[in-house]
Amino acid sequence: MLDRARQLQPKLVEIRRHIHAHPELGFREVQTSQYVSNQLNALHVEHQRGVARTGIVATLGDGSGPVVALRADMDALPIEEANDFGYESQPPGVMQGCGHEGHTAMLLGAAGLLAQEGLHGTVKLIFQPSEEGGSEDTSGGFLMVKEGVLDDVEAIWGIHVGSGEPSGKIFVGDGAINAAADSFYGSVIGMGGHGAFPHRALDAVWLTSFVLPAIYGIVPRRIDPTRQAVISVGTISAGTATNILPPKVDLSGTIRSFEPEVRQQLHDELERAFALAREMGGDYTLRHVWGYPPNVNNTEAATFIRTVAADLLGPEQVERKGLSMAGEDFAYMAQKARGGFINIGAAIGDKPRPHHNPVFDIDESILCIGSAVLAETVKRYLSEQ
Numbered sequence: 001m002l003d004r005a006r007q008l009q010p011k012l013v014e015i016r017r018h019i020h021a022h023p024e025l026g027f028r029e030v031q032t033s034q035y036v037s038n039q040l041n042a043l044h045v046e047h048q049r050g051v052a053r054t055g056i057v058a059t060l061g062d063g064s065g066p067v068v069a070l071r072a073d074m075d076a077l078p079i080e081e082a083n084d085f086g087y088e089s090q091p092p093g094v095m096q097g098c099g100h101e102g103h104t105a106m107l108l109g110a111a112g113l114l115a116q117e118g119l120h121g122t123v124k125l126i127f128q129p130s131e132e133g134g135s136e137d138t139s140g141g142f143l144m145v146k147e148g149v150l151d152d153v154e155a156i157w158g159i160h161v162g163s164g165e166p167s168g169k170i171f172v173g174d175g176a177i178n179a180a181a182d183s184f185y186g187s188v189i190g191m192g193g194h195g196a197f198p199h200r201a202l203d204a205v206w207l208t209s210f211v212l213p214a215i216y217g218i219v220p221r222r223i224d225p226t227r228q229a230v231i232s233v234g235t236i237s238a239g240t241a242t243n244i245l246p247p248k249v250d251l252s253g254t255i256r257s258f259e260p261e262v263r264q265q266l267h268d269e270l271e272r273a274f275a276l277a278r279e280m281g282g283d284y285t286l287r288h289v290w291g292y293p294p295n296v297n298n299t300e301a302a303t304f305i306r307t308v309a310a311d312l313l314g315p316e317q318v319e320r321k322g323l324s325m326a327g328e329d330f331a332y333m334a335q336k337a338r339g340g341f342i343n344i345g346a347a348i349g350d351k352p353r354p355h356h357n358p359v360f361d362i363d364e365s366i367l368c369i370g371s372a373v374l375a376e377t378v379k380r381y382l383s384e385q
């Protein structure tokens, strides 16, 4: 499988670079979807378009059970790319800055490999839109599940590149691997006035100076230290001039956790932190946006792909993945079928190329490895049934 995948490598690079140069945001993957469809047509792989709006579900095998699935995401991010490697993003302000074009290329590679196999059973290849959405109503993964794509699927595997991990290494975790990723949007409200007469106003910046440390105290002082959680304030804005006290300060941030009780507690404590403004004569508003649930690997599905990867690449190339505070909407699929989500290292030397950064990039040589691991996993799973 690995040898056959290596022969596909130039094609996978071509696919990755084409999608990289033509990125599209979530639920707007129109050209990307057309391109994927063209590639599947060239392989004579049956597929349905317009699933979860701009997604595609391809089907391989003899149509019998069991049904298993592989998943890739296709969407880009609102980032202005700073790379200059000849296939950088063409539209301004949009970039494949998380490696999803690599996932799509790997899944098309798996399609090419599996199309030549006489599979007994069915493999669904899910090309989903909008992974970066962040909540149920903006998640392509959630919509795929809602439209019933996973209803007959008993196990599903997915892969994510890691630009900070050693190239070609496979990381497989057991249990929870990605955090629940929620957001909050709050305002601390005072009363505006002249900067020279603070006693005649209620300075919202001053009120916020009590709310902020209360927020930062939640994780170290209110959450059980043996549990994982993080709250980060990402935006803060107020004011128009040096001598004007603003009437309110707007804050927003992210809330990450793994367990439902901790998740609920973080939201409750946040409410109490903002309520300090009320104690001091001001007021507040706070909106909680519940994002993706934690992404939890099924032990059986994780063990299966770990074994396949070790057989293909050697056990020294496979490591256990620890917890990541990043969110991932594969979580919805893993709630519906036995899920095995893995990471593949794709660092280029030791130059940092962080995800969601204008200079993000991956080592393309891993594309064929990803294709081989995905294809071999479902092939072996079906042959063992």
Ligand SMILES: [Zn+2]
Residues within 6 Å of the ligand: 097, 098, 132, 355, 356
């Ligand atoms: Zn991302």
Ligand SMILES: [Zn+2]
Residues within 6 Å of the ligand: 098, 099, 100, 131, 160
């Ligand atoms: Zn991603």
